[in-house]
Amino acid sequence: MTEPIPAAVAETYFAALGRGDIPTVMAQFSDDVLWHQPGAHQFSGDHHGVAGVGALLSGMMEASAGSFQLAVAGPPMVNGDVVAVPVRFSGNSAEATMDMAGIDLLTVRGGKIVEVRLFSEDGPAEDAFWGLN
Template identity: 40%
Template structure:
């Protein structure tokens, strides 16, 4: 299975909300790199932690967070996808941004994910300040 096919399985699981299938696309020591300076920022390690992290997106946005993959390309074990993500949150302007997600694939699973937003300051403002 090619790296882009592995990321395609991940994307299909995200789109359908199938967390079991999503977890099955991740290595046991997967690292999710969440950029910025907000309450969701930082590195998340392991499939269970990644699922919990995605759950926080849904909780903070009261279930309105959505992610759509627009295109994907691969170079060996790396896959870059262009994405659009949206969410609503009381007391904040709506979040509607494009970005790039970069995946490093090992075998038939994702080992690392980096997220890049088109407006990190705006995303930080939307999600709120990281707790001290």
């Protein structure tokens, strides 16, 4: 059996994320995935492993009172095992609203996401939304 190509793994990941299918989202990650969250807010920094990424995503949903959403905003761009996906993400909290474009960069090896790097169009606004460290 051949392993899924990186674009297919990314497609499965984002489709599951859009449906709120967290078990399928988490199944796309390698056990030792490394997630790089940009910025200077409470969620910034490196998050290791499925448990670390799960805690990050759960924390973001809690901080946004379940309002955080991410949608694919354009076709994926593939270079070997790296997939760049334009996204739009938004959320609401008691203190702020966020709605901006970004790029999610996924490295896929062995049919699993091994690394995630995120880029936001307005880092200071994202920091303000999530709450500075």
